[in-house]
Every structure is written in structure tokens, then in C-alpha cells.
Amino acid sequence: MSFVSTAVQRVLEDGQFCAVAAATPNGPHCTPLVFAYSGARLWLTTSRGSVKARAWRVDRSTAGLIRDGDLSVAFTGTVKTYDALDKRTWGAAVAGATSIARATAGFSRKNARFFAGYAFDARQVPFAWTPPGRVFVGVDLERTALLDDEGVQEGRGRWRGEPVSHGAFRRSSTGPDPLAVLPNDVASQIGREGRGALAVAGERGPTVLPIRWRAEATTLYAALPAQTLAIAAADRDATVALTVDSPSAWRARDMVGAMFQGIAEFFVEGTVGSGAKAMRGIVQGLAPSADALVRITPRRVVWWKGWTSGSTIPG
Template sequence: MEAVLGRGEFCYVASVTRHGPHVTPMVFALAGGRVWVTTSRGSVKARAWRLDPSVAGLVRAGDVSVAFTGTVRTFDLLEVDSWVRDLFEAPALAVASTRFTRKNARFFAGYAVDARHVPLSWTPPGRVFTAIELERVAVVDASGVAETFGEWPRALTSVPRFRATRAGTGPLEGLPDDVRSPLGESGEGALALEGPDGSVVLPAGWTAQGGGLYAALAREALELAGLPEATSRAAFAIDRPSWWRARNMTGAMVRGTGEVVVPEALVSGAASASRIARAAGVTHAAAAVVRLRAEQLVWWRGWSSGTVAVA
């Protein structure tokens, strides 16, 4: 687990909002058994954490990923009421800050290059340092779940019949051209699903076909979401990150509902669902597909971002 967290470049963190999970990539570091991230004080995540500190996350390192759930604890110099509490955490904060800076040094170099363009919210005075206390952890690979820590539900319900969405506007057509084009028509993403035990974030391949957007992964991995019904509130993050320059990062989050499709559980449409799984890069015999029905598209490119409602 620690090896994966050490090699991973980004952590896809999902927060709880009234619209369902909100998942985006963040730079991070592991220190003291906690995952440390930083975000703008006024960001959606920071506002969500004030209401509900529950989070889920995903870190990829090649073909192996670590999915986790936990609770956030923020450290904000502008919150006077927290100064006494933070004083007791000073040694841990010092270690975490050092590791965070060392692990993400290339991004700090990128900020230096783009110093005149970096918004205040992206600079240290505008951000809060956050620790995620890990409660459940699962190591996931292409074949399914390799190892778990903590109690994970193992439930999954599929729709009985499936027909691919062939007509309609492309699922990413609402995005600006300079965001949609780099994302392409398939790739890897982070799938956040809201279950009865909270949200989880899982590694998934994806493909856009006709009017449909689909995520695919091993059925065993999808069972970690513990979904008692075939539909769930969902979010899917797709991005093209830069190795060192935040200004060049491009991505989108699709928010709405996810419809679980397990080919081997279908009365009809199994062949079509299996073809979609393969198109998304998942060749495992026990694959599962989640059809994403978008209600909202959130996009980012460098310092700019926006939201598009889907009719």
C-alpha cells in the first residue's frame, strides 16, 4: 500500500456534496500514516469539508491502485480558533509539509515559472493544508481486489437488461473545445460512487460511444462500493495532467447518476456490454460497466474552470 502511495502522482479525492460526490485530482504526500493534500480556502472541497469531513480517494501507480475512505482535518492559519489545536500537531505538520514540498517540488517549480499568472487562491496564503485520516483501504489491480484493510461492503446489483445509448449528443460535447479535444474518446479515469456506507473512488477505464459515456472495471472492484441498487449518484473524473505545470492541466468531471451493468447478470444485452468494457480497456472476464448519465459537466484547464448543465 505505501509503495503505491509513494509512487502515485495524484490523488483523486471525492467530497460529499448535496449534488453527490465531487471528485478531482490533487497533488498529495503520505506522512505519518495520513494522506496530505492542499486546496483553495474557497474551493468546493473546502466548503464541503466544513459540512461533512468524510472523503474517499484513489491513487494510481501503473496497473495498481489504492482506494481509501477517511476523514479530513484541515489546518488553516486564518482560523484563530484552531491555533491551539494546531500547536499540538506542529511536529506532524512540519514533517508533512517537508514531504509534501519534496514530493511535489516539480509543481512548485512550475508555479515559479508562471508566477505572474498564478491566482491568489493557488498560492500558500489562499490555501489550507489538509490531513486525511485513513479508515478503510483497498489495493486494486486489473483483476480485482488484491488486499483490503478495514471493513468494506461487498454488494452489487445490476440492471437486468442493457441497450447501448446510440443516439443523442456526444456525452462530452458540452465541454469547451480546448478541453474536450485533449481528453479524447477513451482512457483511464476515477469513478466515484455514493453507496450506503459513503462514497468510494475506484479506478476505471472509459469510453464514449454514440450518446453514451461508460466506465468499466473488474466486477470485484465495483463491489467495494456496496451498492444495493443498480443506480447510484456518481461522478467521473477524466484528465490529462501535466508532469510539472498546473497551467497545462486539463480535465473534466461528469456528475449525475451511474447505472450498474454486469454482463453475466443480464437477461439481454450481455454481448453489447462486454464489447463496451473491452473498448474501455477492460478485458477481464468478470467485468462490470457503469453507464454515466450526466447532469452536469465540470471542467478545468490551467487556472480556468467552469460548469455546464446537461439537458
């Protein structure tokens, strides 16, 4: 995509983190990364051995979400990796040397404070987080959508789909606390509600959407406009990854977050019959302008705190 609107470009240039998703056998895998926008491409880095890097060797499609204030840009695209240790990428690196050099300079400039944090913590930084352990990734944008709390403000590319919903809703009253599997210090820092990113597996691959989330005593919920949900082109049940975090503007060691991979059920106002009042009450408590509710049943939970991370299967 060689052209984006001024509003989309502003978000791509000014947003601080990008929630980036890749398709995996466990469903979408979505975590936040620093990035830069240069030469009509998004640029980011990831560990050579990361889940995303491995997934992109099989399927080069990706999706992501960038927030800036009240606006978000959801995108899909195709990745091209540049790895000094992988000779298969050398030809592309030579051919694109000028654009890569420009992107590298822009990436370093935009994320200078973050890299200053690396220098401050140099003795503690694991190899996978240092330049020799990482690959540079360019994302060719194929579709973009400008989103806010009301829904889709602008779309480019072939977005299509209608919000699909279960016809009845019943509030969950049994089950474990969805945050109980997290280390206490991680759970306390992310809290029990807030903004998040929901990667949804749809008919054209993953799409990452901005949501408001809440962990109730036995259930994990998210709310968003039905119009926004529609661009994911998903069925009424879909594999998802809910990503929530407490980011740090300049120190990777202070970043804390969790990703809940599992199955989501979708409920849209006007489509739900039985239980509509209860469903609407939850949505209103989360996001007054939303009209779609997502109930997530986690099957796998990944967490991170600084350089440390782990995963667990909820009991």
C-alpha cells in the first residue's frame, strides 16, 4: 500500500507501540513491539527464536494495531525479514539496502529513549534482546482501518464482513479467576480492566482490534463496537488472543503484560434475544459506546515481566 490518509499516517508515525500478531497452531499470537513507519512500510524487530519469527517462516502474513490517543489503526500485511545470520535474506537486504538504512535510522531515532533503557540495563539484557539476537522486519501494508470508540472511521483495502453473534447470552457464574494463573506481581500491575488488543482469527487471517477488557471473578470479557468487530470477518466463535499490558516508554525491563489465547464467543446488541439485558449491562460497564461483547475462555496464557516470561495452561 503506497498511500495512506493523513489521519492514518499520523497514527503510524506517532504511536509508540504496535500489538503485532502472527498465525500459529495455537491461534493468533499477539504481543507489543516498538516500531517505526518509513517508506510506506512498518519496521520492527523481534528475537530470532521468537514465536512470531518462527511463524513468519511458515506464513508471512501479519496483522497489528497501533494506538495514538483516541485513535487506532488496525492493519494487515506481509512481512519480509532481514537476518544477518540467514543467507536466504541477504539478497533482499542488498536489493533494499537504501530503504533498510533509512528505516534503521528512523527506527533508532523514534525509539531512542527505549534504546537508552537498554544501555542503562546493559549488564542484564539477555542475548535475544540485543542486536545480534534479533531480526529486522519490514511489513508491507495491505489493508488499514482507522478506528475510534464509535467504530470504523476509514478503511483502505478489502475489508469486509458482518458482525456475527450468538442469539442468547447467559452470564458465567462458575469457573476459576482468569488471572489466577499469573504471577502475583504481573497480575497486580496489569490490573483487572483497561484497554487491550484482541487478535481475532477470521476468514482472511488474524485482525487485531482495540477493546476494553475486564476480568470478572470467573470470566474474561471484552467490549467493542460491532462495526469494528465486523472487519475481522470472524464466525460467532473464533480463536483469539487478548493482549493486555503495562508498557514502559523507555525500559524493556519495566514492561509487564499477558496474552490470553483461547476461544471467544461474540454477542452483538440487537441480535441477542435471551439475556440481552445482562449482556448490555456488562457492555455499558466496559465501554458505553460499544455494542458487542466478547467472552473469552483462555486455553493458554503467556506472561512477561521485563526479561522474564512464562506460559501456562489454565486448569
